[in-house]
Amino acid sequence: MTFADLGLSDELLKAVNEAGYDTPTPIQAQAIPPVLMMKDIIGIAQTGTGKTASFVLPMIDILAHGRARALMPRSLILEPTRELAAQVAENFEKYGKYHKLSMALLIGGVQMGDQVRALEKGVDVLIATPGRLMDLFQRGKILLNGCSMLVIDEADRMLDMGFIPDIEEICTKLPAQRQTLLFSATMPAPIKKLADRFLSNPKSIEVARPATASTNITQRLVKVDSRKKRDALRAMLKAEEVQSAVIFCNRKTTVRELNKSLQSHGFKSGEIHGDIDQSARIAELERFRAGTVSILVASDVAARGLDIKGVSHVFNFDAPWHPDDYVHRIGRTGRAGASGVAITFVTPEDAEAIDNIQKLIGQKIEMIDAPTAAAAAPTSAPAEEGRSDRGRRRDSRKDDRAGERNREERARDEPVRDERKQDERKRDEPRAARAENNGARARRPEPVGDGPDEGWNGPVPEFLSFGFQG
Ligand code: AMP
Numbered sequence: 001m002t003f004a005d006l007g008l009s010d011e012l013l014k015a016v017n018e019a020g021y022d023t024p025t026p027i028q029a030q031a032i033p034p035v036l037m038m039k040d041i042i043g044i045a046q047t048g049t050g051k052t053a054s055f056v057l058p059m060i061d062i063l064a065h066g067r068a069r070a071l072m073p074r075s076l077i078l079e080p081t082r083e084l085a086a087q088v089a090e091n092f093e094k095y096g097k098y099h100k101l102s103m104a105l106l107i108g109g110v111q112m113g114d115q116v117r118a119l120e121k122g123v124d125v126l127i128a129t130p131g132r133l134m135d136l137f138q139r140g141k142i143l144l145n146g147c148s149m150l151v152i153d154e155a156d157r158m159l160d161m162g163f164i165p166d167i168e169e170i171c172t173k174l175p176a177q178r179q180t181l182l183f184s185a186t187m188p189a190p191i192k193k194l195a196d197r198f199l200s201n202p203k204s205i206e207v208a209r210p211a212t213a214s215t216n217i218t219q220r221l222v223k224v225d226s227r228k229k230r231d232a233l234r235a236m237l238k239a240e241e242v243q244s245a246v247i248f249c250n251r252k253t254t255v256r257e258l259n260k261s262l263q264s265h266g267f268k269s270g271e272i273h274g275d276i277d278q279s280a281r282i283a284e285l286e287r288f289r290a291g292t293v294s295i296l297v298a299s300d301v302a303a304r305g306l307d308i309k310g311v312s313h314v315f316n317f318d319a320p321w322h323p324d325d326y327v328h329r330i331g332r333t334g335r336a337g338a339s340g341v342a343i344t345f346v347t348p349e350d351a352e353a354i355d356n357i358q359k360l361i362g363q364k365i366e367m368i369d370a371p372t373a374a375a376a377a378p379t380s381a382p383a384e385e386g387r388s389d390r391g392r393r394r395d396s397r398k399d400d401r402a403g404e405r406n407r408e409e410r411a412r413d414e415p416v417r418d419e420r421k422q423d424e425r426k427r428d429e430p431r432a433a434r435a436e437n438n439g440a441r442a443r444r445p446e447p448v449g450d451g452p453d454e455g456w457n458g459p460v461p462e463f464l465s466f467g468f469q470g
Contacts, residue, residue, distance in 0.1 A: 001023065012060060031058075042202045063125065073125070077127045084154065106129070119142055149178060258317060
């Protein structure tokens with residue numbers, strides 16, 4: 001099957017060809033024809049499956065055949081995080097280069113005035129996070145009556161973030177006669193309810209989770225002593241052929257401290273988490289993309305949708321608490337058919353989390369012992385060369401002391417900084433019941449820290465609204 005078999009226009013085929021893709025992914029092959037036939041769709045798929053193009057491509061053709069730019073947005077794409085919103089915008093730019101359509105990106109952390117001016121010019125495609133869209137709506141700055149196409153992307157993620165009430169409200173502001181596409185990695189009851197209420201006779205499409213289906217990611221668990229994680233990481237960074245790696249930690253404090261520690265050992269690393277201001281995040285991500293730093297220490301905000309080619313390794317410095325996060329984290333490597341390695345550090349306290357991960361992905365992951373520093377010595381990282389053993393021992397002692405301090409700090413830090421995760425761990429209710437609770441507007445996480453709207457770590461949207469034409 002080729003893209004030409006899917007019924008897309010010649011202009012789009014040219015843009016897809018120039019993007020370097022010749023074979024549609026399963027979600028593209030299944031979704032594009034019915035979307036072009038104006039059907040509603042429920043797509044069970046997650047990032048990494050080529051899902052974005054599965055709705056962006058047909059949307060471009062549908063919008064191109066409709067009336068020209070109107071004063072009200074003609075289509076709306078809802079994304080849970082700024083990063084995903086920005087990535088969808090990039091996709092529109094890439095595939096829409098031979099079309100004359102305009103788009104606006106409405107995300108938190110960007111001056112609202114600029115966004116309002118962009119809207120006033122009229123846009124064909126509005127890509128938004130629910131929080132910012134609702135803000136503008138409540139200020140009377142936006143009308144959605146002209147929106148005949150709606151995409152709700154990453155619906156289960158929206159549910160986790162407490163966005164479902166906003167989405168329901170947004171749905172009621174759009175014309176009843178519209179096409180709605182809903183994408184979600186899983187189908188918990190509240191999402192099913194949302195689909196039943198707002199989609200009409202949808203076609204369901206399901207594709208395998210990329211992380212479970214793909215054999216191109218080699219997964220390993222590494223037994224570590226919780227006090228020796230940094231030693232183990234450094235040893236593995238040297239022993240493995242790491243071209244570039246994303247290292248995930250569960251807490252922002254750990255991200256900061258691990259990055260400092262790696263730098264002090266001569267590794268070229270950077271960090272990304274919700275406490276870093278927007279411009280610094282963008283700069284850091286660009287440095288990683290460009291290869292100026294080869295290691296990016298990250299909190300989970302970076303796990304969703306981060307699309308950087310050539311990430312050879314993902315390390316879970318901390319095993320994720322939520323099994324879905326595992327799938328998202330490791331999906332940062334092995335992208336677009338490349339091979340990748342995902343290594344998860346496991347301490348005795350992580351037993352339950354690992355159990356849940358293995359249940360979710362339906363496979364047992366091989367467990368190995370942490371390499372010793374000596375085992376890693378022959379392939380020492382160039383950055384480390386020239387450092388005396390004494391210097392390294394001193395650093396290692398310093399690290400251990402810092403580790404102690406960090407643990408104390410973490411204990412103080414936790415209740416406030418990692419509220420969402422804490423909340424998730426504390427409550428044993430099923431996910432659906434949790435979502436019901438999230439349903440109360442007051443429960444929506446504040447857009448601070450690693451909260452929903454702070455998750456943006458994609459490329460700079462210098463544009464807020466622009467026409468895209470080749
Ligand atoms: P997504 O699931 O939309 O986040 O896409 C995952 C990655 O696959 C992105 O890097 C896309 O550029 C890439 N991609 C999308 N469609 C194709 C395709 N047909 N063939 C190869 N790669 C693709």
